[in-house]
Amino acid sequence: MAIRFDHKPGLVVYLTAGDPGLHPSEDKSFAGGPDLSATREVALEAIDAGADVIELGVPFSDPLADGPVIQRASERAVAKGTRLKDVLALAAEIRAARPQAGLVIFSYLNPILRYWLPRFADEAAAAGVDGVLVTDLIVEEAGEYLIEMARVGLAPIFLAAPTSPDDRLEAIATNSKGFIYAISRVGVTGTQQSLTSDAAALVARIRRWTGLPVAVGFGISNSEHVAQVGRFADAAVIGSAIVELIERSTPETAPGTVARFIKGLHLSAAADGAGPAQESPLVAVHFA
Amino acid sequence: MASVILPAVPSESRPGRFGVYGGRYVPETLMAALVELEHEYEAAKNDAAFQAELAGLLKDYAGRPTPLYLAKRLTEQLGGAKIYLKREDLLHTGAHKINNALGQGLLARRMGKKRVIAETGAGQHGVATATVCALLGMECVVYMGDVDMARQELNVLRMRLLGAEVRGVSAGSKTLKDAISEAMRDWVTNVRTTYYLLGSALGAHPYPTMVRDFQRVIGIEMKEQILEKEGRLPTAVIACVGGGSNAIGAFYEFIPDSQVRLIGVEAGGRGTALGDHAARFSGGAPGVLQGTYSYVLQDENGQIALTHSVSAGLDYASVGPEHAALHDSGRAEYVSQDDAATLDAVVRLARTEGILPALESAHAVAEALKLAPTLPAHDILVVNLSGRGDKDMGILARELKIQGA
Numbered sequence: 001m002a003i004r005f006d007h008k009p010g011l012v013v014y015l016t017a018g019d020p021g022l023h024p025s026e027d028k029s030f031a032g033g034p035d036l037s038a039t040r041e042v043a044l045e046a047i048d049a050g051a052d053v054i055e056l057g058v059p060f061s062d063p064l065a066d067g068p069v070i071q072r073a074s075e076r077a078v079a080k081g082t083r084l085k086d087v088l089a090l091a092a093e094i095r096a097a098r099p100q101a102g103l104v105i106f107s108y109l110n111p112i113l114r115y116w117l118p119r120f121a122d123e124a125a126a127a128g129v130d131g132v133l134v135t136d137l138i139v140e141e142a143g144e145y146l147i148e149m150a151r152v153g154l155a156p157i158f159l160a161a162p163t164s165p166d167d168r169l170e171a172i173a174t175n176s177k178g179f180i181y182a183i184s185r186v187g188v189t190g191t192q193q194s195l196t197s198d199a200a201a202l203v204a205r206i207r208r209w210t211g212l213p214v215a216v217g218f219g220i221s222n223s224e225h226v227a228q229v230g231r232f233a234d235a236a237v238i239g240s241a242i243v244e245l246i247e248r249s250t251p252e253t254a255p256g257t258v259a260r261f262i263k264g265l266h267l268s269a270a271a272d273g274a275g276p277a278q279e280s281p282l283v284a285v286h287f288a
Numbered sequence: 289m290a291s292v293i294l295p296a297v298p299s300e301s302r303p304g305r306f307g308v309y310g311g312r313y314v315p316e317t318l319m320a321a322l323v324e325l326e327h328e329y330e331a332a333k334n335d336a337a338f339q340a341e342l343a344g345l346l347k348d349y350a351g352r353p354t355p356l357y358l359a360k361r362l363t364e365q366l367g368g369a370k371i372y373l374k375r376e377d378l379l380h381t382g383a384h385k386i387n388n389a390l391g392q393g394l395l396a397r398r399m400g401k402k403r404v405i406a407e408t409g410a411g412q413h414g415v416a417t418a419t420v421c422a423l424l425g426m427e428c429v430v431y432m433g434d435v436d437m438a439r440q441e442l443n444v445l446r447m448r449l450l451g452a453e454v455r456g457v458s459a460g461s462k463t464l465k466d467a468i469s470e471a472m473r474d475w476v477t478n479v480r481t482t483y484y485l486l487g488s489a490l491g492a493h494p495y496p497t498m499v500r501d502f503q504r505v506i507g508i509e510m511k512e513q514i515l516e517k518e519g520r521l522p523t524a525v526i527a528c529v530g531g532g533s534n535a536i537g538a539f540y541e542f543i544p545d546s547q548v549r550l551i552g553v554e555a556g557g558r559g560t561a562l563g564d565h566a567a568r569f570s571g572g573a574p575g576v577l578q579g580t581y582s583y584v585l586q587d588e589n590g591q592i593a594l595t596h597s598v599s600a601g602l603d604y605a606s607v608g609p610e611h612a613a614l615h616d617s618g619r620a621e622y623v624s625q626d627d628a629a630t631l632d633a634v635v636r637l638a639r640t641e642g643i644l645p646a647l648e649s650a651h652a653v654a655e656a657l658k659l660a661p662t663l664p665a666h667d668i669l670v671v672n673l674s675g676r677g678d679k680d681m682g683i684l685a686r687e688l689k690i691q692g693a
Contacts, residue, residue, distance in 0.1 A: 138316055168320070
């Protein structure tokens, strides 16, 4: 149970926990309380298909850093009554079933504050979570959070943005553990046609400050993107593309659909013949 | 109560903190822009030419100073404290929002930004922003919840006539909170070219401080005017509190004058259940929403609650962080007035003084109507009449069953 990327590029999969999708089966309709079984099955299949790390997204009523796909998923999961407590229970189940996978809680700050930060830290550690990423918590505001993460041995993962100047990147890199999440472009989460040159330049700048793995996310949606990321980073994060697949599936078909999607990514990445990222981490690759 | 995220260094030494409240809780992508804004604002604040241009526009374009008017008939009818009205409703565009929009508009131009975005609830900030963008020749996009667009249609039309693009927001409660989220998504996407002209004393540092500074003129004038008219300070200053920009502007100069009561009036809506009001101090708990740590209406799982008010401008789940600090220190008092009392206050002020207040401002009037009769005649209440009510005629006609043509 650690965050490790054994192959290049590694794969981080984001899932909005408790999202039943648009077409829940009859016995798992929008009625009733939270139901995270569909998210669990997708996570397990994703791990078996090659995901190194699963980010379990805690649904929030006001996801201002997210684009339409994750907004819709969050809205569905919140409507089902999905709580942080349920997401932690789901993490424990995934940990028990797949001891080797990396497991990260991905949340906005308010649900964690309301739960009470020390309680969250204790219970996340007890559930077997490896790391935590809080979207709207920047490193300067993270004093008590960093203390709590250190106390229970969880990795605090911070976002790094193309707009972050070097002094901020240094603070982000030196306060992060597990990996650094490099945002591929300005903007909210969501798919896009092509990657910009922002991502490679950002990863190169981050590596000046840390030897931690760097994962690139936002807008990564196909095998070509993953292969491109593999040329300069350690892992790719896929969120909206998979959340959208889940949206269009039923809870029964979603795990298989997501697994096929992930297998497709890795096959392409291997066929691409990209070497290990470490060989040329400072070369910025320009994408058309 | 919920844990407070302690800053890495003591809060007093950190910019943008009001006690434990405030701070910066934003996606990393926005941080560079917030730091740049903070520096540019500090530079502008100390730039005599910038201040002179702003003062000139506030005087000749917006119509400052606004009068402090003794509501004589209302005072006589109520038979208690004297009631003065600070007439921000007489400003160009019809509300105090123009004070801040002019200040930030000049700042945006100084920073070389050609595109301005804003959120709006009641539409007054949207209209003020659209106005300033027209004046300064900048592109303007305003985000507004679908519910608010329907209930403040006149302001939608005004913004469009002024050349702004109004984008409806259909997420969540379709009101101010959702408009802010959508404006923040736009900003995070276009951060390199776009200035976010936030309309209230909310959001991440430096906005709460900067917006308060641009609204301070209200309290500065109020104090001069009441001293000139009465030779003494008022018993209380009363203002409505949505995000809280008119209230903090009215209160700020009086904070050191501990004998002056500062009374903020929240929207009591249609009841006390979560979702039926926007009374953050009685129904909320500390939390983080849209960049700042303050009181937030939320459920036990930290999901932000829906709100209700007859007034679109007070219908927000959080409140400016400086108000949270003033609340906890006891320096200011926060009360609420419900929809019914607010509608009564509109009619009372209209028919007694010939002044039609905005529904937002009428919450403050309602508090004065309640308080004045309980106080002796030598006491003085100053009500910040933050906006005029023309925009609300649709709602008023429906709620008060006023016949049209």
